[in-house]
Amino acid sequence: MTRQRPSGAPAVRRLAAFGSRLVYRDIEVVERGRPPTGPVLAVSSHFGGVADAMLLIALSERFPRIVARDLIWRYPVAGSLMRWIGAIPVRRRADSGDGTARNEDMFAACHEALRSGDVVLIFPEGVTQEDPHLAPIRTGAARIALGARAAGVEGIEVLPIGVHYEDRAAFRSRVLVSFGEPIPLDDVVAQIAPGEDVDAGTGTGQAVHRLTALIAERMGRVGTSYRDWEQARALQLAAEVVLREATPDGAADPGVPLALTQRLAAGLADRPDGVRAPLEAAATTYRSTLQELDVDDGAVATAPRRAFWHVVRDAVLTVVLLPYGAVGVLLGAVPYLLTQTTRLLRMSPPMLSTIMPAVALLAFLGQWTWLTVRAAVETSVTFGAVVAVLAPLCVASMVFVAERLALLGRASRRWWLGRRSTGPVVRARQERRAVLAAAVEALGAEVGR
């Protein structure tokens, strides 16, 4: 078994890691099982377009062979990039025009990659999803896995992955990547009854449908499942309120991890309508008031939970880095504004989640390259190297200072709100208590009566 990395793998992996760090403020990773070491068919949810692929390339232990729509190969730069990273084109019936999709080459390439012990990454929902729940899983993933097994590849594991975005079209937001428990394909094959139809070629076999159902079930465990975005936002806010109440006083980080918010919100989404509907209504009302006040839940939570010394440390670091941050503003203003203008484009959120990281990468890397080359040409190579080191440091300082100033701003706002005893602030506190009570009710218990 010889693993052959695509020629572009190291460079693209580095670029993906840089892009992920640049675009997202926080990347949380959850692993529910041991990382597989043999051939892997990774099956991921698909809410973020190219951002999903960028994150999974950056986070995967091994460079994945991505199965993607063959349409991408028709574009000059994108097509070259796909060939460079060893991606595998798949033809969809909807794209073919004649309603057929002949994918023998795709299956053969996937089987060969799995035989070599590689990771094959596929998005079994087919296309990027608009709604916050998994679309029906197509049979392609199961057919690839069972076909490779029938071709003699042993030890394949199917790895379910869920990618959740706090706001998929926002620059410097948070993202959660959940790696689920791998499904050993050999165990699935061992359960196939004698005489059962295992035809992986046509996708009509019983084993294909059983494995597809198993993949859907496991992806559901690591994925989100909300009725619509309104429900998702309401239940995530309710989960955040509950978790903030459970945050230990003086915790180093007063933020609520996205992983916990998603897990608790998923639990709340499964509650019966009788308790979930009042919770959604209370959280939606509270969210409107937060928007009216232009604050987040942390600012309304009554007890100041952020440790004093962390505020002092942030303030000192902010002052020290302020001069470099100021230079960073000059250097990073154009790429930042270019990235932010993508929000003004009239596109769907999935398309924006593809365009925004691409613009951020090109703009920041382009600016850095231009500055470095110009400094090297106009003065000396050594000065070019110093600029190459200092420019990203200054931009990083700008980001650090901006985000710490935002934190300090929220802390001062919380202090100010804590002293208000009239108006929307009082209403917000009452609504927050109502959300907490409804959430506890929904969780199945009234605590401390």
Next chain:
Amino acid sequence: MNEPLTTAQAIVVLLPVVVAWVYTVVDVVRRPGVRRRGRVGWLVAVTLVPLAMVLWMLARPVAIQQRVLAAALPADDPRSRLVDLVEARDRGEVDEAAYLSGLRTVLPPTG
């Protein structure tokens, strides 16, 4: 650019370069996936030529996953306990009394 830098200007420029050099040296020493001989070579290079710091940043092995996983919550964090408890109850792994008792330990009274 041909005028000599004042002391203050030199400090403002050199300080972040020194910080970057210290960061790079620590990174070269600690980053997984680099052979011993390679580490020594990089250490010599980044010390003698500033440009090598840029090359190191571009060429170093990617270790994003280790960093984000290292920031995971401790197991005894009450927020983790709360979510674990709710999920365990949904799977039928804890009885109602233990569930209510567990909730009381992590959530303040709502009444």
